[in-house]
Amino acid sequence: MTASHRVKLKPGDTIGILGGGQLGRMLAMAAARLGLRCQVFSPDPDSPAFDVVLNATCAEYADVEALELFAGDVDVITYEFENVPAATAMVLAARRPVLPAQKILETTQDRLIEKDFVKKLGIGTADYADVSSIETLRAAIARIKLPAVIKTRRFGYDGKGQAIIREGDDIAQVWQDLGTKSAILEAFIPFDREISVIAARSADGAVECYDVTENEHRDHILKISRAPADIPEELAAEARGIAEKIASALDYVGVLGVEMFVVQGAGGPRVLVNEIAPRVHNSGHWTLDGASISQFEQHIRAIAGWPLGKPVRHGPVIMTNLIGDDINDFERWLTVPGATVHLYGKGPARPGRKMGHVTQVGAIPPKSG
Amino acid sequence: MTASHRVKLKPGDTIGILGGGQLGRMLAMAAARLGLRCQVFSPDPDSPAFDVVLNATCAEYADVEALELFAGDVDVITYEFENVPAATAMVLAARRPVLPAQKILETTQDRLIEKDFVKKLGIGTADYADVSSIETLRAAIARIKLPAVIKTRRFGYDGKGQAIIREGDDIAQVWQDLGTKSAILEAFIPFDREISVIAARSADGAVECYDVTENEHRDHILKISRAPADIPEELAAEARGIAEKIASALDYVGVLGVEMFVVQGAGGPRVLVNEIAPRVHNSGHWTLDGASISQFEQHIRAIAGWPLGKPVRHGPVIMTNLIGDDINDFERWLTVPGATVHLYGKGPARPGRKMGHVTQVGAIPPKSG
Secondary structure (H helix, E strand, C coil): CCHHHHCCCCCCCEEEEECCCHHHHHHHHHHHHECCEEEEEECCCCCHHHHHCCEEEECCCCCHHHHHHHHHHCCEEEECCCCCCHHHHHHHHCCCCECCCHHHHHHHCCHHHHHHHHHHCCCCECCEEEECCHHHHHHHHHHHCCCEEEEECCCCCCCCCEEEECCCCCHHHHHHHHCCCCEEEEECCCCCEEEEEEEEECCCCCEEECCCEEEEEECCEEEEEEECCCCCHHHHHHHHHHHHHHHHHCCCCEEEEEEEEEEEECCEEEEEEEEEECCCCHHHCCHHHHECCCHHHHHHHHHHCCCCCCCCECCCEEEEEEEHHHHHHHHHHHCCCCEEEEECCCCCCCCCCEEEEEEEECCCCCCCC | CCHHHHCCCCCCCEEEEECCCHHHHHHHHHHHHECCEEEEEECCCCCHHHHHCCEEEECCCCCHHHHHHHHHHCCEEEECCCCCCHHHHHHHHCCCCECCCHHHHHHHCCHHHHHHHHHHCCCCECCEEEECCHHHHHHHHHHHCCCEEEEECCCCCCCCCEEEECCCCCHHHHHHHHCCCCEEEEECCCCCEEEEEEEEECCCCCEEECCCEEEEEECCEEEEEEECCCCCHHHHHHHHHHHHHHHHHCCCCEEEEEEEEEEEECCEEEEEEEEEECCCCHHHCCHHHHECCCHHHHHHHHHHCCCCCCCCECCCEEEEEEEHHHHHHHHHHHCCCCEEEEECCCCCCCCCCEEEEEEEECCCCCCCC
């Protein structure tokens, strides 16, 4: 019997959320809708999630005293980002249930461990190799061929900590620029589409997947998601099955996002797993307006020990991220019929910063202007 | 140029909300979704709206110093209930724009002034008479006939402060029980249906009405709303036109709810206005899940000086209030496919207390159990 099986919140109980960004903010709002309170822990005094909760803890993740006080104030703890330091999770887990469980972070914080885990489940991934030196990098290139993608094993997101290596590149320079001895080389995938599956799993093993979402990135950052993905139902079922298999193998409690590629194989299209995000995921933001229950609510239900919902999608949905200066366009979006605008209450619109998103459900009107 | 025309908030600005109940809570959450902050003012330390804002003021509405500090903290002020004391509104309006404007409260806080205002616009109401003594009550009964409804002119809600008078009732006793000398007698309306229109109006005079909603009350408290109402489109257009006329005549900024009766007349069905609520309204809660933009967001947009949205309804919608002990049923509701559950984070489930609501969009599955 793990900690997760002991959690059963009552309305009025308090959820602790590590991380104060837009995901924490939307989790807190989903919890509030269910009559639950949240307390947000974040080192950033300008955390957007602080605005929507009565109690916040502004402290470093290494501040043991603050972590202990925080744990004492809440009934269960979750997080909005996968790079929760192991020591932080350990301090908290000694005092309160942390969901998804700490051991899941160990798998998903390291691209090599994650890939090994996925492969062991019999699920397809890009070819990959452990790289810890210029010699192992050269050996990996010889096996995997170029182009290929070199990635740091830890702490990468939105294209940070990775680079494409092409024929003729200076391998020694690439290795030096990466600035770590803990890396992974992955075959470059000539994919047809990028898709993702948002899955929720409860402590009793029930799994609910949303419709497969199709994603477009710009500069390595998600720009547009569409649901359902324009793929055959058989392939969609395969993608959902993969997400369910991963969630079950991790004994996962909460919502996770699985990023996948659709590639053309000899026997037709197939699905390769790119990455697991042990949290609510940007490509699931459409569920806030496009489904009867959002990914944020499913996560809250799961960690609260409440039954997962059976979400119903209201129609075809398109979600557009407002990144950096896109935010200046928010007033035009406010006037687009059927569009729902979300602004995250962040400060300056730095390039690449996710400032908000827009959802459109049903017949999508053409963009004006 | 009134105060309302000067308001134009930027993301990150702060809205002050008077009242900390579920309406204030849902207003604050809608504001947060648009990147706006809220500060809630309420005398009740257990206010549900306190849970979803970083800054709250817990003080009496007569506490001038607290009101002044509150006004200094916010950029515009609104309210979740119509019985804001005149003195409170005056103190605040001297410092910050209060929207909807203070003069609207003077009309809607008094049933007689409200009925006179509606009548003057050429809109149908029940026959009514000013009653200030047992003699005027008897004269009013002689003219209006029984059954009729006696209501206090001020501070009534959810059936409080009103009684039906039937043939044979002891009029002197009824008058004594009412406990006020400021009342109104209204003809009892043998209505076909109760409907309402939620209308939003911006400072520049634009009006957006939601589809007409059909309402069922139990023990004078709203139990179920359905949208769209099952009435001919011509009648629905008449109802929306009435709400628009009222909003424009009040030079209203924000969302208001107009409760109406559908009655059979010689020339077919027609609409009579029962009551104006100068605020977001329970019968508009379906818009949270059933439309691309909710009544709460429309209210925030209007008072922020932002353009109103063009809400799109996702399908037929039914909203069920969870009143008192209904809340004990919330776990069953969590498992109903397509149902969206809202719990207000309130304390004890006293009889008649609104504890939450459930929305169902699209094909409504039969209730189980």
